[in-house]
Amino acid sequence: MDTKQLLQHIAIKQLIGTLPETIETMTMDSREAKSGALFVCIPGYTVDGHDFAGVAVERGAGVIVAERELALPEHVAQIIVTDSSRALGQLAAAFYNHPSKEMQMIGVTGTNGKTSVGGIIHALLMELGKKSALSGTIGFNINGNLEASANTTNDALTTQGMIHRAKNEGCSHMSMEVSSHGLVLGRLAGVEFNTAIFTNLTHDHLDFHGTMEEYGHAKGLLFSQLGQNLAEQKQSILNADDPWSERYAQMTPHRVFTYGIEQPADFKASVIEMDGAGTHYTMTCAEGEFHVSMKLLGAFNVANTLAAIAALSAEGIPITDILAALAVIEPIDGRMQKVETDLPISIFIDYAHTPDAIEKAIEAVEPFKTNKVIFLVGTGGNRDKTKRPTMAAKASKADYVVLTTDDPRDEAYDSIVNDLEKGMTHGAYACIGDREEAVRHAVQQAEPGDLLIFAGKGHEDFQIIGNTKYPHSDKDIAIDEAKKKFNLN
Secondary structure, eight states, rough: BBBBHEEEEEEEEEESOOOOOOOOEEEEEEGGGGTTTEEOOBBBBSSEEEEEEEEHTTTOOOEEEEESSSOOOOOOOOEOOSSSHHHHHHHHHTTOGGGGSSSSSEOOOOOSHHHHHHHHHHHHHTTOOOOOOEETTTEEEETTTTOSSSSSSOOOHHHHHHHHHHHHTTEEEEEOOOHHHHTTTTTTTTOOOOOEEEOOOSOOOOHHHHHHHHHHHHHHHHTTTTSOOSSSSSSSEETTTTTTHHHHHTOOOOEEEEEEEEEEOSEEEEEEEEETTEEEEEEEEETTTEEEESSOOOHHHHHHHHHHHHHHTTTTHHHHHHHHHTTTTOOTTTTTTEESSSSSSSEEEEEESHHHHHHHHHHHGGGGOSSSSEEEEEEEESOOOTTTHHHHHTTTTTSEEEEEEEEOOOOOOHHHHHHHTOOOOOSSSEEEEEEEEEHHHHHTTOOOEEEEESSSOOOOEEEETTTTTEEEHHHHHHHHHHHHHHHHH
């Protein structure tokens, strides 16, 4: 790409040296630098990209974007900017020629439900015969081909690259989980969303945001960034049952559609019935009253599907077509996912790692409970500690609780489980820091007819201890232990 044309998209404080005529590639990882590369120095929490500019130059980078002048060879051009993270987003969008403008982009934000809503929309679109991409916690999915992803919301360069790939592979839609971290850190810079969805706002990430007010404000950036051009058809899909929706509705001039169960809404659910096979409810909207059947479990998935229905309906897809697709799609991987086995117990895998999500996971199985509910709950090390007692308090609604860890990182097991234990409201529980041991213990407590929920890891097949990822699957460990217990090997 022409270098001067690319650099027109950022505010430059100072230009040092002579620019090459073209830029062949961009990177923020010095290990990926090569001849013809532009390297952007990003200050991070643990490392500073400015410290690796020399490595990028050694590997061939000819242009460095930085927040301060660096001691580099004279033949290397330095672009000094005020905020290199912001510059990265602007440069990345321009480098890939603003691919989001050529697709229907759907952003989903909220504490809980982002993965489910994004996954439901993606699955519905695929079932409806459309080409679709999905980016989020589970990974990057293009037309059914899944790749691993490092973050819920990737850095701006990776994000633009993914959208570019999706466009080139013919996708008409791309759904993205939008985290509060991603919004605050500018990872969505240059992404032109058509539809913005809000699920809910509950206690989480206060180690990063400080207060719920700041956390809520961060989520609202998605709606304010839809822009002011009313010649473009854009819409916000807001949860009427969450009071933050009123504030988010004020942040955008575009169309607002609401959904909910408790409060009046444009898409409202009632007469909710659940069994072991799925959920059924009545939906009322402007087009009339509809019976909805789905394989997904829980009232929270009623809300999630309402959000997805509202989003696709706002784009003009007939509701009858949406509901026909919804009836056949499978539960989202690791989100209140029932593990199909021949065991005399029922095993569910979920990603619940907030107090609200834990409460809703237990409520989801209550309608078909015949014996005990055993709930395993863990939380990550070196993360928001203030939510831990409340998580255990919500887990106490189960008959037996196992308190453990998710990704302990550098925090001691005892530190994590002791914080959780402070919230327990009954004595039927165990504290076991080692997660594999905790999963096996939970299964050992089970009797025929019991329901077991393993929360916190969901689809993940690893556990982070220290700085290392170790293989770990709640599902595989639970099935292995259950087969031994019930002599099914």
